Amino acid sequence: MSANNPLTRYCPRCIFVGENPVRCPKCRTVSYCSTECLNEHLSVHRPMCRSFSPREVWGIKILVNWNDPPRTRFPTEYFQHELVCAGHGSNIHPIFSRGELCPLTQRIGIPLRLYSTSGMHESSTFGPNEIAVKLRVEPRSGFAPTRWGLIDHPGECIVIREDQKPLTKELLEAIYSFVVYLMDYPGIDPEHADRESWAPWEGLLNPSLWHFFTRKYYEAQYRMVCRKNFNKFSPLLCT
Known part of the structure; x- marks a missing residue:
């Protein structure tokens, strides 16, 4: 999902809207509502962790x-x-x-x-x-x-x-x-x-x-x- 996509405001793990989104530090493409959700979602995201193209x-x-x-x-x-x-x-x-x-x-x-x-x-x-x-x-x-x-x-x-x-x-x-x-x-x-x-x-x-x-x-x-x-x-x- 593109970092410029408005849907990135929804956390891909819990689907909640985060007030202070946390982007994946490696690809900078996917945003999470918290560091906890980022870590919990790594097993899903890691295989596709790549800068958007x-x-x-x-x-x-x-x-x-x-x-x-x-x-x-x-x-x-x-x-x-x-x-x-x-x-x-x-x-x-x-x-x-x-x-x-x-x-x-x-x-x-x-x-x-x-x-x-x-x-x-x-x-x-x-x-x-x-x-x-x-x-x-x-x-x-x-x-x-x-x-x-x-x-x-x-x-x-x-x-x-x-x-x-x-x-x-x-x-x-x-x-x-x-x-x-x-x-x-x-x-x-x-x-x-x-x-x-x-x-x-x-x-x-x-x-x-x-x-x-x-x-x-x-x-x-x-x-x-x-x-x-x-x-x-x-x-x-x-x-």
């Missing part, structure tokens, strides 16, 4: 993964911070020309752009990627396009926010978990097709339900001993 975007590389049988690791354990070039010329990352917008994430107010690195012909990137496929589902059908099918092995994928603001591992896990939550809704999952629904599935794809779900999700994760990075969710994280 309009030519760079912090995204996430999603490593190959599969969920059958169900994973025992947290989704964030398949994420790696990825700095991509957003400038001009030959160094610009292909995600900006060949990446695809994730329409479901557009509906909830935080559009993501997804790119499969398998097209770069790196053998180490091949394999299934259930998390990326879930992010790419279409709002009307609840399924990803055929080219994103798990059988085609999209391999490692890179995802960025369309607004080019830094994407954290915690926020991406919450988005993925929200999609998984919606997949259990009648009319999408054939196993629950006989259950009575209280609203059209597409009607659930809105910022209000997303904010409600994610606030509860962050609280549930924070209660775990090993997940203190999920401190507090606010809609401000999506703007």
Whole structure:
């Protein structure tokens, strides 16, 4: 987040407004309401602690993964911070020309752009990627396009926010978990097709339900001993 962005007056850890903001002494890009919040948020901020540049975007590389049988690791354990070039010329990352917008994430107010690195012909990137496929589902059908099918092995994928603001591992896990939550809704999952629904599935794809779900999700994760990075969710994280 740029140091000149007015939203920097909101502390990224507690979301409160500080009277005397404390900037990260290294990157001078992110401001906190207090030194305590700065120190508590270091594990989230440190991997992206870098002076702001309009030519760079912090995204996430999603490593190959599969969920059958169900994973025992947290989704964030398949994420790696990825700095991509957003400038001009030959160094610009292909995600900006060949990446695809994730329409479901557009509906909830935080559009993501997804790119499969398998097209770069790196053998180490091949394999299934259930998390990326879930992010790419279409709002009307609840399924990803055929080219994103798990059988085609999209391999490692890179995802960025369309607004080019830094994407954290915690926020991406919450988005993925929200999609998984919606997949259990009648009319999408054939196993629950006989259950009575209280609203059209597409009607659930809105910022209000997303904010409600994610606030509860962050609280549930924070209660775990090993997940203190999920401190507090606010809609401000999506703007």
